[in-house]
Amino acid sequence: MLITKKVAIFILVCILSFSAVLAVNAEAxxxxxxxxxxxxxxxSIFINIDEDNNSIDxxxxxxxxxxxxxxxVDIHKGHNMLIYNYLADSNEEFDMKLFTSSGENKSYYDTExxxxxxxIFKGSQAYIWQTNEITYLIWYQDGVECHxxxxxxxxxxxxxxxSISK
Numbered sequence: 334m335l336i337t338k339k340v341a342i343f344i345l346v347c348i349l350s351f352s353a354v355l356a357v358n359a360e361a362x363x364x365x366x367x368x369x370x371x372x373x374x375x376x377s378i379f380i381n382i383d384e385d386n387n388s389i390d391x392x393x394x395x396x397x398x399x400x401x402x403x404x405x406v407d408i409h410k411g412h413n414m415l416i417y418n419y420l421a422d423s424n425e426e427f428d429m430k431l432f433t434s435s436g437e438n439k440s441y442y443d444t445e446x447x448x449x450x451x452x453i454f455k456g457s458q459a460y461i462w463q464t465n466e467i468t469y470l471i472w473y474q475d476g477v478e479c480h481x482x483x484x485x486x487x488x489x490x491x492x493x494x495x496s497i498s499k
Contacts (some may be wrong), residue, residue, distance in 0.1 A: 391414070391431045391433060393475075393499050394431060394474070394475065394479070394497055394498070394499060395498060395499070396417070396493065396496060396497055397496040397497070397498060398493055398495075398496035399419060399493070400421075400485060400493065402421040402422060403419040403421045404419065405417060405418070405419055406418050413432060414432045415431045417429040417430075419483070425485075426483055427482065427483020427485055427490075427493070428481070428482055428483060429481050429493070430479070430480040430481075431477050431478070431479055432478040433476065433477050433478070442469065442471075443464070444462060444464075447462045447464050448462060449461070449462045450462060454470075454472045454491075455472060455474050455495075457473045457474070458472070458473075459471060459472035461491075463487070467482055467483065468485055468486060468487055468490045469481075470482070470491065470494055474497065475499060479494070481493055481494055
């Protein structure tokens, strides 16, 4: 019984120490979470390595085609991101997300049980898939990581993406 208590105390001290390290060390926390996502394949990781994209103006990319009935309802701006939210009267929606950052940029999506189609789109590798009624498209254009996701079919998502230009 004494040995069991000592083992339990040791395990508890290890768990608390590990938790404390994760709470104060952002680099260790990132490594642990990256490891967990890579090992447990519920998520797919899409990586963009771009050495010199700090000078890119995300607002320089324009969407030249919006599906009928959709209106721009919100714009979210961040240091390295720009997100356009579109909504239709039928409560369908789609988002256009633009990202840029120095170094390595990772995007995580829940892709458990879906078939991801890899295509060449606008001269770069692109990924398209559908979960429930949401279609996703990710590609790189002019040094910007572009994501479109919403209640649109594959052809309509590609049509919106094809219309994006500087």
